[in-house]
Amino acid sequence: MNTIVVTGATSGIGFAVSREMLNKGYRLIGTGRSIQSCDKAAKLLAEEFPEADLIFFPANLMHLTQVTYLAEEINAYLAQNCEGRLFALINNAGCVCSHYTTSEDGYEQQFSLNYLSAFLLTYHLFPSLIKGNGRILITSSNSHKMMKMHWKDIMYQRRYNPLMVYKQSKLCNLLFAHALNRRLSGCPVRAYGIDPGLVNTDIGLKNNSRLTRLVWSVRRKKGVSPEVPAKIYARVCGQKHAPDGFYYAVHGETAFSRQVNDENAERLFALSERLCGISYDRMFEGAGL
Amino acid sequence: MNVLITGASGGLGRAFAICCAQRGCNLLLTDIEENGLYAIQNGLKRQFDGNILIKRCDMTIDKDVRELMDYANQQNFKLDMLLNVAGIDYEGGFMQRDFLQISEILSVNVEATLRITHHALKLRRPEGRFYVVFVSSLASLYPIPLKATYAASKRFLLDFSLALGQELKSKNVFVLSLCPGGLCTTQDSLRGIEAQGFWGSMTTNRIEKVVHQTINRSLRGKRIYIPGMFNRALGLISRFVPAFIIAKLLYERWSKAQKQWLVLND
Ligand SMILES: NC(=O)c1ccc[n+]([C@@H]2O[C@H](COP(=O)([O-])OP(=O)(O)OC[C@H]3O[C@@H](n4cnc5c(N)ncnc54)[C@H](OP(=O)(O)O)[C@@H]3O)[C@@H](O)[C@H]2O)c1
Numbered sequence: 001m002n003t004i005v006v007t008g009a010t011s012g013i014g015f016a017v018s019r020e021m022l023n024k025g026y027r028l029i030g031t032g033r034s035i036q037s038c039d040k041a042a043k044l045l046a047e048e049f050p051e052a053d054l055i056f057f058p059a060n061l062m063h064l065t066q067v068t069y070l071a072e073e074i075n076a077y078l079a080q081n082c083e084g085r086l087f088a089l090i091n092n093a094g095c096v097c098s099h100y101t102t103s104e105d106g107y108e109q110q111f112s113l114n115y116l117s118a119f120l121l122t123y124h125l126f127p128s129l130i131k132g133n134g135r136i137l138i139t140s141s142n143s144h145k146m147m148k149m150h151w152k153d154i155m156y157q158r159r160y161n162p163l164m165v166y167k168q169s170k171l172c173n174l175l176f177a178h179a180l181n182r183r184l185s186g187c188p189v190r191a192y193g194i195d196p197g198l199v200n201t202d203i204g205l206k207n208n209s210r211l212t213r214l215v216w217s218v219r220r221k222k223g224v225s226p227e228v229p230a231k232i233y234a235r236v237c238g239q240k241h242a243p244d245g246f247y248y249a250v251h252g253e254t255a256f257s258r259q260v261n262d263e264n265a266e267r268l269f270a271l272s273e274r275l276c277g278i279s280y281d282r283m284f285e286g287a288g289l
Numbered sequence: 290m291n292v293l294i295t296g297a298s299g300g301l302g303r304a305f306a307i308c309c310a311q312r313g314c315n316l317l318l319t320d321i322e323e324n325g326l327y328a329i330q331n332g333l334k335r336q337f338d339g340n341i342l343i344k345r346c347d348m349t350i351d352k353d354v355r356e357l358m359d360y361a362n363q364q365n366f367k368l369d370m371l372l373n374v375a376g377i378d379y380e381g382g383f384m385q386r387d388f389l390q391i392s393e394i395l396s397v398n399v400e401a402t403l404r405i406t407h408h409a410l411k412l413r414r415p416e417g418r419f420y421v422v423f424v425s426s427l428a429s430l431y432p433i434p435l436k437a438t439y440a441a442s443k444r445f446l447l448d449f450s451l452a453l454g455q456e457l458k459s460k461n462v463f464v465l466s467l468c469p470g471g472l473c474t475t476q477d478s479l480r481g482i483e484a485q486g487f488w489g490s491m492t493t494n495r496i497e498k499v500v501h502q503t504i505n506r507s508l509r510g511k512r513i514y515i516p517g518m519f520n521r522a523l524g525l526i527s528r529f530v531p532a533f534i535i536a537k538l539l540y541e542r543w544s545k546a547q548k549q550w551l552v553l554n555d
Contacts, residue, residue: 064328099479099495099496100304100495156497157308158501159498209490210483274335277331
């Protein structure tokens with residue numbers, strides 16, 4: 001039985017992906033922000049799939065210490081129950097914030113949750129992914145287009161613009177996948193970006209200003225149900241050999257911005273390593289890559 | 290410049306720390322919450338070059354504050370600026386709260402803040418200017434029923450800072466009070482602001498802008514900073530309308546907001 005990790009599995013797209021993957025017979029490790037939301041999601045899924053093998057771990061992924069702690073728990077679980085093998089890591093947790101706020105580390109919250117947490121979690125779970133010939137899927141978005149990296153103030157500390165910060169975080173997701181793949185040639189592990197399309201979820205309604213909630217409650221009505229994008233994840237995971245593409249949407253492979261290039265990817269990668277206090281290269285060496 | 294920041298694990302304290310580090314300051318960060326200090330220290334060190342020191346301290350305990358100052362001394366950290374950010378509040382009317390909570394508000398917001406200021410002034414660089422910022426609140430401008438203790442504690446800071454600034458002017462000490470409206474520092478505070486409806490959104494300030502402007506104004510020797518046009522207008526009203534009328538109006542507004550807050554937190 002192949003094991004997958006889905007972050008932000010307690011609602012929206014992550015929850016739908018979890019259902020889809022349980023239906024296909026994967027073992028699920030879900031994560032959510034609170035014990036309550038994890039319990040609720042685990043209960044709903046267990047009712048629908050009584051035979052399924054699933055477990056949830058709570059962690060607020062906005063804060064780096066909690067990402068590291070979560071990774072330790074997951075690795076321990078994998079070692080005990082799955083011979084240390086992880087088949088897919090689906091980095092999906094995300095949020096929209098209408099105000100400038102920081103994580104415990106002093107990093108802007110959307111940047112930290114939507115992007116940096118995935119960078120760090122992937123790092124910690126990488127040895128397990130190697131053992132499982134795994135795949136890394138990252139929920140990006142079409143909104144990464146028409147956006148450039150705001151290098152001179154990447155966390156928008158001077159003038160916050162929620163939409164730009166969100167778009168940039170989704171561009172970061174693709175840059176990360178791109179930089180990883182550059183390092184992984186010759187290794188079976190591969191990273192993919194996913195474009196779920198416009199999806200009718202609660203993302204813009206959670207802890208947001210009136211204006212953001214109003215805009216999102218109108219906009220989301222045009223969105224599809226989360227079951228639709230869930231199929232993309234299942235398709236990318238379902239193929240026997242890791243597919244060659246890079247960015248997938250409902251209709252298959254799809255185009256991405258020209259900003260997703262080596263220069264931006266490497267610059268972001270180096271910055272992210274510094275912000276997380278880690279070195280992928282050293283970890284790769286340790287793993288014999 | 291060397292800056293001491295209290296309440297540095299909290300949302301506003303972190304924002305100040307980032308703003309100062311960005312300007313190349315060296316920092317001594319303190320808070321009662323130690324894990325938060327480690328996290329923000331790491332985050333800052335990874336982004337900026339300055340020296341970032343941390344030391345846990347319960348400001349209500351004299352021994353802790355002395356230890357903090359000893360630590361600064363050992364590190365040869367002479368102060369140029371003190372940002373008094375630490376402060377607390379408990380929701381609910383005077384009689385709905387335990388007296389321990391009431392006295393805790395006074396003890397942290399007033400007594401502990403003065404304690405640390407007193408010690409810090411002794412640790413300032415002998416020559417050169419010294420800047421003190423008190424984080425007061427828009428609430429300091431009026432008597433606020435249902436938030437009476439908090440508002441009065443902030444009023445204390447406002448009056449105190451004006452007097453202290455005058456007292457120490459000749460010693461090159463500059464004292465500023467920051468009186469912000471709502472600040473979204475955590476997701477909880479956002480919910481609190483939402484509970485106030487229209488008034489909440491009108492009085493809310495952008496945190497990234499407020500911290501930046503506060504430092505700028507302090508360096509220019511200003512005494513009071515009320516961020517936002519709307520808040521400044523409210524500040525003006527308080528000078529012309531008798532306090533008891535304001536109290537009556539605010540009572541109505543706060544009782545509504547608190548009911549809303551209780552619903553949201555259910
Ligand atoms: N909806 C769209 O149209 C759309 C389009 C493109 C891309 N996306 C992306 O899709 C992903 C999922 O979004 P969604 O629309 O499904 O939103 P959602 O329903 O709000 O789901 C987000 C998930 O992340 C979790 N989460 C939020 N904050 C967290 C934190 N601090 N720590 C840990 N987990 C946290 C949420 O937990 P709770 O259940 O506790 O809230 C939830 O499980 C996001 O990355 C988003 O950027 C969405």
